[in-house]
Each structure stands twice: as C-alpha cells, then as structure tokens.
Amino acid sequence: MEDFRIDKVQILMRQGNYAEAERILKVLLAEDAYNVSLLALLAEMKLQQDQLEDAGTIINQAIGQSPDRPYAFFVRARIEIQKSNLKAAESDLGTCISMNPEEADFFAVLAQVKLLRKQFQTALEMADQALALDPENILALNTRSTALLKLNQKEASFETIQGALRHDPNNAYTHANFGWGLLEKRDHKKAMEHFKEALKHDPNNEYAKMGMMEAMKSANPIYRWFLQYGFWIGKLTAQYQWGVILGFYFLQKGLRYLASINKTWAVVIDPLVLILAFIALLTWMMRPLGNCWLRFHKFGKWLLPEHEIKTSNFIASSLVIFLLGIIIYAITGNANWLSLAVFGFAMIIPLGMMLDPNKKTKWTVAYTLLMAVTGLSAIALGFINNDIFNVMTLVFLAELIAYQWLANFFMIKEDHN
DSSP states (O other): HHHHHHHHHHHHHHHHHHHHHHHHHHHHHHHHOHHHHHHHHHHHHHHHTTTTHHHHHEEEEEEEOTTTTHHHHHHHHHHHHHHTOOHHHHHHHHHHHHHHHTTTHHHHHHHHHHTTTTOOHHHHHHHHHHHHOOOHHHHHHHHHHHHHHHHOOHHHHHHHHHHHHOOOTHHHHHHHHHHHHHHHHTTTHHHHHHHHHHHHHHHTHHHHHHHHHHHHTSSSSSHHHHHHHHHHHHHHHHHHHHHHHHHHHHHHHHHHHHHHHHHHHHHHHHOOOOHHHHHHHHHHHHHHHHHHHHHTTTTTTGOHHHOHHHHHHHHHHHHHHHHHHOOOOOHHHTHHHHHHHHHHHHTTHHHHTTTTSEEEHHHHHHHHHHHHHHHHHHHHHHHHOOSOHHHHHHHHHHHHHHHHHHHHHHHHHTOOO
C-alpha cells in the first residue's frame, strides 16, 4: 500500500499537483516519521516549488538521520545550485559519486555545476562520463552542447543538441538551450523558433522566456552587438573579467594623458575618449532599455517577470525626466535644465539593476535611493545658485562611477561563487 501511495505522490508531482502530493506524503510520514526516502521526496517537492529554505531543512534532517543515502545528497546539491552555492553543490555531488559512481544524473548535474563555474573543459568531461553511463541523458547532452559552444567547438555543439532533440523532440529545456546556442551564434530569428517551441511544451519555462526576450530585443542590431559582448565576457573567469574592466579604464586614462601633453593629438583623442565612455555607459543601459521597450510591446510585456515590469516602469519614468529636461532646455535656453536631463539619463544605470533578484538588492536599493537624493539636491542647488556644476553634482557623478565599480565587484563575485 505504501509503495502505491509513493508512486501516486510521484505522479502528482509530475502533474504539478503539489498540494495533494504533500497531503499524501504527510500521511506517510505520520506513519513513519524517520523514513529518509520519504523525507528526501518531500524535500524534492519543496525544491520543485522553489521553497528552498524548507527543502534545505528537510533534506538536512534526512542526511542527519542517514548519511549513507546518495539521493539525499543529490537533492541537497540541487538545492544549493538554486541558492547559487556552487562550491557546496560540488561537494555534495562528489559525495554522491563516491557512493554510487554508476548514476548518470550525478555526473550530469556535476557537469552543469562545472559549466556554471566556467570550467568548460571539466564540464565537457563530466557530461561525457554521464553519457557513457546513459547515452540519452538529456541534461548531459544539453550541458555537453553548451560546454562545446563555450570552447568554440560550434559544429560539435550543434550536433550534440540536435542529437538531444532526436531523443526527445518535445523537451522544453532542450529547445530553450538550442535557442540560447543560436543566439550566441548570432541567429536570433531561428533562436526565436526554438524558444516558441519550448514555451509551447512548457509555458512557464523561465529559461525559454528569458531567451525569447533576448531574441526579441536582438531585432535591434545595437542590442545584438551588446548581447555578443555579454556572451564573450560571460565566458571569462573572474581575473580576466577584471582585466577587461581595468584595461578599458586605463586605456581611457592613457588616452586622456596623451591628449593633455599633445594638443594636436587631442583633436583625434578627445572624440575617441567620448566614444569609449559612451560605449561603457551603453553596456550598462542596453538591458534595462531593452526591457523597457518590451514593457510596452504587445507580446513582449507578457514575458517580463514581475521585478522587470517594476524596473521598466522606473526606467520609463527616468527617460521621461531626461526628455523633459532636454525639451525645457531647448525652449528656455536655461542650462540648469540640462542637470535634470543628466539626472534622468544617469539614473537608468542604478534603476536598471535595483530589483534584480540575482543581485544584493538591499545594497542596490539603498544606493539607488542615495543617488536619487544626491542628484535631486544637485538640481536644486543648480537652480538656487545658478551653478550646474556645484558640489552635489560632483558627488552625484562620483557616486555614479563608484556604483559601476561596486556593481562589477558584486556581479563577478556572485558569478564565480
């Protein structure tokens, strides 16, 4: 009878009927409170519902009672992945493999962790080990394809993903993964077809929704350039990402120095420095501006998650302030209105990241509010003293520059956790 009820729980979980599945599981646990398999299944159910804290508490209880069950460590590893604790996940997966080296899923998920940690060659090796145990393992095939793409073995990558689709042509994750690969290959139109197919089979697939948004925004050639830059910088490990950022910074400093010592060179160098500064700003602004465009697109607005809808509303307000400042300046000729335009334009950067759930939102919200207060104070002082470059203006610009360095620090740190 118990086996039948467990089977029923698993069927209900696949159907997404978690309430009924949990009701049956709790009955089973009332009869056998120390059953590790049941606890692991309950933790799995919580994980599938993104109730990560509850899932973690339950699985730790299961492991404490019976530390010789590889499946319990496997569940905990996947919880840690969802929490972005990749080192902890890697440790648990190592424990799983040491207990049962014949389980393909353990190697497939470890390959996924290695991929997230940008250890692409190791990810490929782990995926191959999983496929040696189970040649049709969908996660291993997808991870192998992505690892090959990141290693610039594009033909082998697409052969692998096409093989995954042959095994399971209706798999939403494979279609979404194929779409992301095509985006990286600069084929946003074909990518969109695979994202549509993924969403047809799984309308709630966030990976496919994110890809569809990027494909739609890639209709803009400038955004396509930005996306390729994102793919390129995303392949780099932390030290190389900092190398790019610092290299760009010192390049600008060096060019400014050359312009200061040779006025003839300044004619060419000054516009070049301005172009580089604009490109730097563009890398921060393209994604929030793209999402703002989607916010008012008849189809794109349905793809945006709640936090992006709120962010897009803030960005739209910031753009209105920018345009308002420009228009009033053009009408009145009063340069103080330019400070309003600069404020609206600059605030796009912190507002675009403020609510991102992948970032440390407490500091991003606090810093954005600080910048807003400083910027508005600078505008007020400008009108009172008729001085657009007052002390608060300098503080605001310093905060804007510091924000970009802080944001880079946290992004790279989180990306390589």
